Amino acid sequence: GNKSRVEKWRSSGNTRESNIRHFTLPKNDSSNIITAEKYFLPFELACQSKASRIVVTALDCLQKLIAYGHLTGNIPDSTTPRKLLIDRIVETICSCFNGPQTDEGVQLQIIKALLTVITSQHVEVHEGTVLLAVRTCYNIYLASKNLINQTTARATLTQMLNVIFTKMENQAL
Numbered sequence: 254g255n256k257s258r259v260e261k262w263r264s265s266g267n268t269r270e271s272n273i274r275h276f277t278l279p280k281n282d283s284s285n286i287i288t289a290e291k292y293f294l295p296f297e298l299a300c301q302s303k304a305s306r307i308v309v310t311a312l313d314c315l316q317k318l319i320a321y322g323h324l325t326g327n328i329p330d331s332t333t334p335r336k337l338l339i340d341r342i343v344e345t346i347c348s349c350f351n352g353p354q355t356d357e358g359v360q361l362q363i364i365k366a367l368l369t370v371i372t373s374q375h376v377e378v379h380e381g382t383v384l385l386a387v388r389t390c391y392n393i394y395l396a397s398k399n400l401i402n403q404t405t406a407r408a409t410l411t412q413m414l415n416v417i418f419t420k421m422e423n424q425a426l
Contacts, residue, residue: 296315297341308356315345320369320373326341340382343370343385347388347389352392357398361405364402364406368409391410
């Protein structure tokens with residue numbers, strides 16, 4: 254009687270990976286957010302991996318957790334006093350870019366993740382972290398040999414800067 258959603262799903266004969274997309278993330282309440290913060294470390298370690306498939310997956314997951322408001326980073330970073338976890342999250346995302354030799358799939362996921370961070374209503378980033386996100390997108394735009402990634406980085410920069418200036422203007426009012 255006390256089966257989890259996953260156990261019920263498995264016992265109903267669903268085993269194929271394609272069925273995973275039918276899962277919806279639970280609505281974000283404070284307990285889910287706290288839980289998501291706890292699970293940042295595995296994503297951070299995956300981003301430090303040299304295997305581009307692992308990095309792409311980790312960045313994609315981080316992007317989705319941020320987009321759905323499950324990972325806000327709005328708590329102190331346990332590793333650095335006077336910093337928020339979101340600063341470490343952005344640094345982790347940006348550190349996946351290592352110049353022109355960075356895997357093209359990784360470049361694209363970095364762009365997507367950074368755009369989500371800057372445009373999300375669930376996340377607040379300031380000063381140096383905003384600058385790092387913008388600089389990383391700009392560096393991908395300059396260094397990428399892939400035309401799609403260049404175009405995406407350029408469009409993302411435009412969108413980011415529009416959002417940043419809109420927020421600044423709204424704060425000035």
